[in-house]
Amino acid sequence: MEHSLPTPHRPRVDDADRRLLAAIQHGLPLVSRPYAEIASRLGLSEAEVITRLTCLRDTGVIRRFGVVVRHRELGYAANAMVVWDVPDDRVTELGCCLAGFDFITLCYRRPRRPPHWRYNLYCMIHGKSRDEVFAHLEWMVNHCRLQALPHEVLFSRRRFKQCGAVYERQPIAVS
Amino acid sequence: MDATDRKIVNALQGGFPVSERPYAEAATKLGIGEDDLIRRLDTLLSDGTLTRFGPMYHAERLGGALTLAAMRIPPQDFERVAETVNRFPEVAHNYARTHDFNMWFVLATETPERITEVIGEIERATGYRVYNMPKLEEFYVGLRFEA
Numbered sequence: 001m002e003h004s005l006p007t008p009h010r011p012r013v014d015d016a017d018r019r020l021l022a023a024i025q026h027g028l029p030l031v032s033r034p035y036a037e038i039a040s041r042l043g044l045s046e047a048e049v050i051t052r053l054t055c056l057r058d059t060g061v062i063r064r065f066g067v068v069v070r071h072r073e074l075g076y077a078a079n080a081m082v083v084w085d086v087p088d089d090r091v092t093e094l095g096c097c098l099a100g101f102d103f104i105t106l107c108y109r110r111p112r113r114p115p116h117w118r119y120n121l122y123c124m125i126h127g128k129s130r131d132e133v134f135a136h137l138e139w140m141v142n143h144c145r146l147q148a149l150p151h152e153v154l155f156s157r158r159r160f161k162q163c164g165a166v167y168e169r170q171p172i173a174v175s
Numbered sequence: 176m177d178a179t180d181r182k183i184v185n186a187l188q189g190g191f192p193v194s195e196r197p198y199a200e201a202a203t204k205l206g207i208g209e210d211d212l213i214r215r216l217d218t219l220l221s222d223g224t225l226t227r228f229g230p231m232y233h234a235e236r237l238g239g240a241l242t243l244a245a246m247r248i249p250p251q252d253f254e255r256v257a258e259t260v261n262r263f264p265e266v267a268h269n270y271a272r273t274h275d276f277n278m279w280f281v282l283a284t285e286t287p288e289r290i291t292e293v294i295g296e297i298e299r300a301t302g303y304r305v306y307n308m309p310k311l312e313e314f315y316v317g318l319r320f321e322a
Contacts, residue, residue: 025230027220028229030198030216032196033196034198035195053193057193057230060233061237062231063230063233064230065231067227069184069226070225070226079270081272107314109312110309110310110311154279155273156271157271158270159268159270160269
């Protein structure tokens, strides 16, 4: 008898879907009927491109469709990763509390790496200055009652690469 | 960037229609013309306010993998290690941060197995340990910037 590990649920993405995703990964054409233009490049109909993209979006393969901003150019110069050492049985509760603020852009639980790294909850705060980030942080600490929890603020000093991930050897943005 | 540009950036971070005339549809909601929206998006892309206009994919649902990795590099060796790390095509973003753990990057690979391999390759190429910090749980956030 053959035993196999359970595979995580994954929506079906066929070959035409992959070609479609590759065709739009650098952006949509800036023309009145962009999906018709993509369709003609791929030898599909406009209706089929619209149906496939709707499905890819509804199943979450496309997480988000829209503009990707370069946050520094919008004046968000301070980018802080705040890491917390949270009791394991409170991670979900506190993660949800942190994620509720509009200045938080990402919030994840990640593994501790003892003895060097004790933190297990991460969130990203973007602000126009470091002072603004600290003001947001103070507000959050009070609101979610995090005073007793050890945390550290890691500001970004330099960005070396922001090229997105690689999908079929072409860069794309992934979150 | 004027008030209309700001409205466009704020509105389109939340989504873009998938329909025959998506620009016309989005423009109507913004109270501007289709041509005006297309022209403004073109300008915002050319001047670098927007990096891209299109989809963000979910790597894991495409069979690929993503992780966050961190390294502790002595300051005098930082530049050399940064150059070595940035040469790996799997390194998607790399930030220098104010901490003893001073280098943080995202790895994106076509298969989950490849993450472990690339981490081993980076450790051998740099001589420093790479701490793999994969996401274990994600808390929903809207990821948007008010323009």
